[in-house]
Amino acid sequence: MSSGLLALLAFTPILLAGILLLGLRWPARRAMPLVFLVTALIAYTGWDMSFNRILASSLQGLVITLGLLWIIFGAILLLNTLKHSGAITAIRAGFTNISPDRRVQAIIIVWLFGSFIEGASGFGTPAAIAAPLLVAVGFPAMAAVMLGMMVQSTPVSFGAVGTPIIVGVTTGLDRNTISGRLEQLGSNWDQYLQLITSEVAITHAIVGVLMPLFMVMMMTRFFGKNKSWREGLEVLPFALFAGISFVVPYALTGVILGPEFPSLLGGLIGLAIVTTAARKGFLLPKTAWDFAPRDQWPSEWFGRIEMKLEDLAAKPMSGFRAWLPYVLVGVVLVISRVIPEVKAAFTSVGVGFSNILGETGINAGVQPLYLPGGILVMVVIATFFIHRMQVRELTAAVKESGSVLLSAGFVLLFTVPMVRILINSGVNLSDLPSMPIAMATWVADTVGGIYPLLAPAVGAMGAFLAGSNTVSNMMFSQFQFGVAESLGLSTALIVAVQAVGAAAGNMVAIHNVVAASATVGLLGREGQTLRKTVWPTLYYLLMTGLIALIAAYGLGIVDPLV
Template identity: 70%
Template structure:
């Protein structure tokens, strides 16, 4: 049950709020403190980085990755010609991402437990994991149903956080009541029998990962609930949304180019709302300035690591997208790549679209960066095949999320927290199986969506 509640549901919430490898880095030390072998804790933490990842960091992989990775101007113009707009097309993308993830994510809790019992149990048994199948599937459903609903009806900022919060509210009481739980309990062998490769170099106790100052459960959850409430309010209530969007600053005629301008609404952005919650938490928890400074310093190091990559990736992507503007009348680079793939692979390409996204995440270590690099390529490939670009880009995002389970950057970060550096290869071999499950199922859903259900979008036949 600790895997389902601590690793899966709590990890999904942390992914929704923070992203960028945080769930594994947070959950792994906590599980070690609860008595898990260090290697098992890292593997479980890495497997969480699947279903919630596309909507992690308050929707960054979608808002920044897909949003900046696609030619918004060109797509917006095509949609305008049809009497619609970019926002409508963008909604098609992230709602389909949510639905595909929901279908794939139902079994992820069961797969996590089965891998734990197979590789880290006394009897190395798959069937011991399957014994908890009813409760594991129940846990998966408790997460993915509100997750999908939030993705379809609210927006890309919410699914992972809302799915996890609703899931925790249902699963924890159900576990306490013994609902669907197997009669027999399961545990690891005594630590003295664990192989050396399971053991981390850092010894952890539960007090080492808990806060120094005792905090009540409602007070501990208050910042997260505030974040979810403010995000929902800012997107659902027009008056509150207008108030936040009234604070703007921008730059007109950038670098002297007439008509090239940009604006920013800092309070409406998810990051701005996160900052507001930080300020409220400072007073709510009665923190000292020193404690706040330490928290800002630690989180800034993570922010700089992720931001450093994006600072260079986003300009590179804009160059890729606009490379078609040249004196030689050559097509843009994403179009050229799409032409090659469409001619080489043909109609079965949708099955491989998630794998392309996963490869991007494996190389870049980030769903966001994979989406930035490959969304336009996937969109153009769909156009050349006469298929829905929105669904193809959704498959890209889902695959990139699955690729996070084998992203070396994330494995290293999680391993470092429990003293497992140098054994990343062992972790990758164990997370490869759930990654393949995710990619095969997502690719199959894509083929069914395109060729059986005939899923389309307004731009089919117009993109290219």
């Protein structure tokens, strides 16, 4: 079979998902079971994967799904707990006091607070936390999901305390061979990884500075009563200020300190600067913008989880005490990732499965305390005492949260196993490369010298499939490295734009959309969200590709291996 036909066959599940979700507007609960079956059939007949390996990959996906559902449950439970404790009422009032302008609220909650949470946790947590918080302060559920997906871009490459770089790139490259070559040239692995980190940080800073503006423009266009782009542009000075307030400390941290803290410190410093500026009215538009009255919203904007004013508990509570649970989430996430003893304690509790169904090399596991879901549940328990709640209030929150998981679980039961089959398809009886590698190889062979323009799209494809920057980097870093070498380009640059493209791909990752939708009870309308988030994704990939082209040929960027 030619490489073109092989790539087309490998692309079929992605194409089918796009047609069903975007073209025919099927809900994911109908589309993904069919996509899963088609993927398994292609793996069995086209790739000669053994039935045992397909089944093992599916079981691996089910274990990963449990972890995702645990995160979703924790995020929803915290929101419902704060609803019943009265904290949401105080938080809503607090944002109104900073600014009644929904554009300003979106930038602060999603771009800055969401980036901080991404830096601490990653793995889709920002959308799972930011989306329900937006709903709590009065945003339509669909707008909340769209915005929550858009923040999964700039901060993602350094999410979860740098995991996509430290784990994804490091394990995705042939470290031993590369280290040997670097040492012969008077360099070393740490310097090479830092070069990649610096180029990722600088590229993201250039492209990502406009993301707050795009967020508010898309919000006013798709969810404003006037359907206006211009109303989003009215907040241009403040949006640029917010973008700069994040990307400057973000880029400096990446270049100076390495991959662990850019998103964490960028989000934290940016949040402090922008919130203070907003309170003083700095660069705010003259007139505040709001959604139309709720009774004028289309029905598809509403999710099953809606925070109506009449439903919210109203108890005297300071803003600090109301926000304290979210502060605790960030603090505990950071401590659990940074302090080795705490990390070891959290990761010691878990269930693991090695060589599922025999000598398959397919492993999976769940660490309930280390996953963000466990930390969210711990904070819920702490909130019960901090907010002096009644047992019946916490019971109601648990019951409401549990009911949301059923529909989310059904979709993810097919989506994640489908992804694992694609990723694990490299072990087969026909000695073919894995399906993602087959697609990427054909692209590289076809486009030649303009490959830097398309390298970010390869990373995005991996993230679209896996819903993870880390996994995309593991799949494609060595491939990107090899293409760069064959074209005489900087290997560090091409691996860096792989990581940036993989971050952008999270905005259209199917099971990220499903997970974010589940937190606000909006399952079944994933295609509508994807049709919106595809535009900022294309912007991100095009700009990153242009930067890579300029850096490779205009600036002559090199590294120790070239």
